[in-house]
Amino acid sequence: MASNVVIVGGGVIGSSVAYFLRAADPSVQVTVIERDPTYARSSSALSAASIRQQFSTPLSVLMSLYGIDFLRSIGERLEVDGERPSIDLHEGGYLFLATPRGDSTLRENHAMQRSLGADVTLLDTSGLRARFPWLNADDLASGVFGESGEGWFDGYGLVQALRRKAQSLGARYVASDAVDIERDGRRVSGVRAANGTTYPCDVVVNAAGAWSRPVAAMLGIDLPVHARRRSIFNVSSPARLDGCPLLIDPTGMYFRPEGRGWICGTSPSADNDPDDLPLDEVDHALFDDVIWPTLAHRVPQFEALRVERCWSGYYEYNVLDQNAIIGAHPDIDNCLFANGFSGHGLQQGPATGRGVSELILHGRYTTLDLSPLGWSRVLEGRPIVEKNVV
Incomplete structure (x- = not known):
């Protein structure tokens, strides 16, 4: 089990991973490298911030069913020092x-x-x-x-609530840009930031959203996720x-x-x-x-x-099938990806954060099986056909 995790990207996906990790196991050290703590250009803050179950793939439906449960209970889940966040969830359908x-x-x-x-x-x-x-x-x-x-709801409020809760649980946020990932064979050993510091890790998570493709390129991996x-x-x-x-x-x-x-x-x-x-x-x-x-x-x-x-x-747009890529690449043992949500990141963030934390802590999914969203379909050219793309 990992004891030191570095997450590249502190938007809704990265902060969700950080929250679930620290909530499940406070012994795991979590560092989140976020280039813009104001989130002024983040997809999380600039989207239409909505949630639906009307997908054509069962897994997306199940992810968003968990998402709405999470959003409905966000006050109690993400309470910090007696303050309960509100995201103005409006279930208008x-x-x-x-x-x-x-x-x-x-x-x-x-x-x-x-x-x-x-x-x-x-x-x-x-x-x-x-x-x-x-x-x-x-x-x-x-x-x-x-x-x-x-x-629909306040997407910026959700990101801030996840970030604040993760920090209250002990996650460390670093305001810098990831500029290199140190790799030794099949393993990543650390992430170097623009501030000159290298952050060692047992596991690195690529949650860089619209900027996830250049992060993957630091490892020599071609991630089919583009900023659209x-x-x-x-x-x-x-x-x-x-x-x-x-x-x-x-x-x-x-x-x-x-x-x-x-x-x-x-x-x-x-x-x-x-x-x-x-x-x-x-x-x-x-x-x-x-x-x-x-x-x-x-x-x-x-x-x-x-x-x-x-x-x-920006949409972090997966050009293969507009669905997320979640999990490990077969060429690297300790790097997990959570990218390419193509407009679904806010609503699928809670399920993704929970799932990625399970992979890190247990080596497998223990609640909802997200393995269909793994790298194998990408490498084999087997798109998941989602008919309800918005």
């Missing part, structure tokens, strides 16, 4: 919509999700109109709505959308309530999605050409709206 072309897939996913305990309801066109009268359902065949266990920019727009409108959930249009465009307005976004086309675009730029053309027309079609009241603010953050 997801609403996935399907045209006739996607109807059978949506129904298959719904049946699987229900079988695993997800509280989701299948609605036909008349059901959609009755429940969401502001919705244009003319071209829709069905929708699935999360009655509970789905919604995603722009988010906060809009105001005179629209009145009672009971508005987080809606996923069949095109992939999404929107949800945020205060008195809404936030919305979509992924750019595959041929216009390069790596490492600057975060201080926002894809305004994507809003004008794609998002707004789609919003106005799906919700006619959105023909009148105004962009109040906008920002960009």
